[in-house]
Amino acid sequence: MQTIHSDNYPIFFENSLAELKKFVDAGNYSRSFILTDEHTSVHCLPLVQAVFDGHENFDIIEVSSGEESKTIDFCIGIWKMLIDFEADRKALLINLGGGVITDMGGFAASTFKRGIDFVHVPTTLLSQVDASVGGKTGIDMDNIKNIIGTFTQPKAVFISDDFFKTLPxxxxxxxxxxxxxxxxxxxxxxxxxxxxxxxxKPSAALIHRSVEIKNEVVIEDPTEKSxxxxxxxxxxxxxxxxxxxxxxxxxxxxxxxxxxxxxxxxxxxxxxxxxxxxxxxxxxxxxxxxxxxxxxxxxxxxxxxxxxxxxxxxxxxxxxxxxxxxxxxxxxxxxxxxxxxxxxxxxxxxxx
Ligand SMILES: NC(=O)c1ccc[n+]([C@@H]2O[C@H](COP(=O)([O-])OP(=O)(O)OC[C@H]3O[C@@H](n4cnc5c(N)ncnc54)[C@H](O)[C@@H]3O)[C@@H](O)[C@H]2O)c1
Ligand SMILES: [Zn+2]
Missing domain, CATH: 1.20.1090.10 (Dehydroquinate synthase-like - alpha domain)
Incomplete structure (x- = not known):
């Protein structure tokens, strides 16, 4: 499946985790953080760590899973960890999870020190075909979904069906x-x-086409005017x-x-x-x-x-x-x- 080019960032489909390694190696980042929830830290993080083969020292930030976590309180937790680990403006945040993680991680990164780089490694089908593409980041508040957020594009998206083996x-x-x-x-x-x-069991071609459609729409109208x-x-x-x-x-x-x-x-x-x-x-x-x-x-x-x-x-x-x-x-x-x-x-x- 061909790489899709979005608004200045690639969406990889082939050998995506190897592409992630290339991206991190070439990025000259001061530190790389991985944001996970308690499911993706067990099921998905080992797959990412395996491609780095111990060569990269990631700092892991873990939050509880689920929409209930997509709030300012959890976001403050992420910012606090970034501060404690002395993340500077050259730090990278890798969002490894479903749409909750990509939305909240994107938001936390886009506001920390006025914005640090982030990439998405979406691990649910929904986050692959939708949430990780298009630059909408955000959190919920007062039971209103996505009411606080930014439009900020990731630096890259890495889509892999390896994650589906454990996905309910x-x-x-x-x-x-x-x-x-x-x-x-x-x-x-x-x-x-x-x-x-x-x-x-949706095929890779169906997933690719869905991302293509989403991407065509968001490229034409990034900030939802039309x-x-x-x-x-x-x-x-x-x-x-x-x-x-x-x-x-x-x-x-x-x-x-x-x-x-x-x-x-x-x-x-x-x-x-x-x-x-x-x-x-x-x-x-x-x-x-x-x-x-x-x-x-x-x-x-x-x-x-x-x-x-x-x-x-x-x-x-x-x-x-x-x-x-x-x-x-x-x-x-x-x-x-x-x-x-x-x-x-x-x-x-x-x-x-
Ligand atoms: N930004 C956007 O454009 C956009 C678009 C659509 C949806 N969203 C947002 O996405 C969120 C929903 O995302 P979601 O459906 O991915 O939910 P989610 O992030 O809550 O993930 C669903 C569950 O699957 C678990 N999980 C994730 N990957 C796994 C894996 N590989 N194996 C086993 N378990 C795994 C998670 O821990 C969680 O329990 C909503 O908050 C929605 O508002 C955003
Ligand atoms: Zn939706």
């Missing part, structure tokens, strides 16, 4: 959610290919359901599961508002429902979800904004949706 199936499916989204918003042929594949909003399909409702689930559920939804639910609701809104045919709506509902267990929305007050959506940073002038589809493979940006419409789409999902 549920996490693979979480990443599939974003891959389906890439097909739905931009590429009908890609959606077809996904539909006809064994998505419990076309990058396409990537928000499924996310207006999905983020609200995810946030609510994180607060209330013992076993919260993954990001991809919440986005899959959001895509069904927003496909319904697309049918109502932007001309998505009933055949396309049926197909989207069928494909997604087959992959993901039904989430019980019955307990959830739809007005609570709408209140969460109103706090979403994608909104302007108090309106709730959605990216919707016109066909499978094509989308339209900036569709204002009323509370009634959003509740109707949630009922559509609940009654499936």
């Amino acid at each position: 199936e549920r996490q693979i499916l979480s990443g599939i959610g974003e891959m389906l989204k890439h097909g739905l918003i931009m590429d009908a042929a890609y959606w077809e290919a996904l539909k006809n594949s064994d998505l419990s 076309i990058r909003k396409a990537l928000n399909f499924g996310h207006t409702i999905g983020h609200a359901v995810e946030t609510n689930s994180l607060i209330n559920d013992k076993h919260p939804l993954t990001h991809g599961e919440a986005i899959a639910l959001g895509m069904i609701c927003e496909a319904y809104l697309s049918h109502k508002k932007t001309g998505l045919s009933s055949a396309d709506l049926d197909e989207i509902v069928t494909v997604i429902s087959k992959l993901y267990p039904k989430y019980n929305l019955a307990e959830t007050n739809f007005d609570t979800l709408c209140a969460i959506m109103l706090k979403d940073k994608k909104n302007q002038n108090g309106n709730i904004n959605c990216t919707l589809l016109t066909n499978i493979g094509q989308c339209v940006l900036d569709n204002i949706c009323t509370n009634d419409e959003l509740c109707e789409s949630l009922s559509f999902y609940a009654n499936l």
Whole structure:
């Protein structure tokens, strides 16, 4: 698989960990730090250390796993460690983990001493096809996802399927959610290919194409003034359901599961508002429902979800904004949706 060139940084697919070694060796960094969580420090760090063969002395910073850790408190912990280890402006931070680690590590690095270099080694499917590409870094606050953050590009991204050997199936499916989204918003042929594949083991070619789509969009519009909003399909409702689930559920939804639910609701809104045919709506509902267990929305007050959506940073002038589809493979940006419409789409999902 060919290296993809993003906004001044490469995204490696072949021999990626060897490429990481070359990058670190050539970088002339004063110190290299690796940010992990308790799962990636066990499952992924040894793979990285093996390619360096003891030649590089990394300082390891470990945080607890999960979205609950993507907060300012954990970020302060990272900054404190960097200070304690006397990191200077020539230090490098290697973010080894899923989207929580790449988002928070990117944010911590982009603000430490006004910015030190960082690279991503994404270890979940979701972070490979989505979170590690495009330069959005951030943390959550007051239960609002990604409300604090920066646009800062990594120096490189290293994608390797070696990490999937230990990745739980549920996490693979979480990443599939974003891959389906890439097909739905931009590429009908890609959606077809996904539909006809064994998505419990996505091929390297499918992963590569997903990164290509994400990269094309973010290169055209790095700071989300226009076309990058396409990537928000499924996310207006999905983020609200995810946030609510994180607060209330013992076993919260993954990001991809919440986005899959959001895509069904927003496909319904697309049918109502932007001309998505009933055949396309049926197909989207069928494909997604087959992959993901039904989430019980019955307990959830739809007005609570709408209140969460109103706090979403994608909104302007108090309106709730959605990216919707016109066909499978094509989308339209900036569709204002009323509370009634959003509740109707949630009922559509609940009654499936
Ligand atoms: N910046 C962006 O553009 C962007 C895009 C999409 C999502 N995100 C963010 O990404 C986050 C979700 O990322 P995620 O789904 O990767 O979740 P995650 O980082 O929480 O990882 C999921 C779980 O898998 C474990 N894990 C990671 N790699 C593993 C491996 N190889 N083997 C075994 N276990 C492993 C982690 O420890 C964690 O428990 C959310 O915070 C979301 O907002 C950001
Ligand atoms: Zn997402």
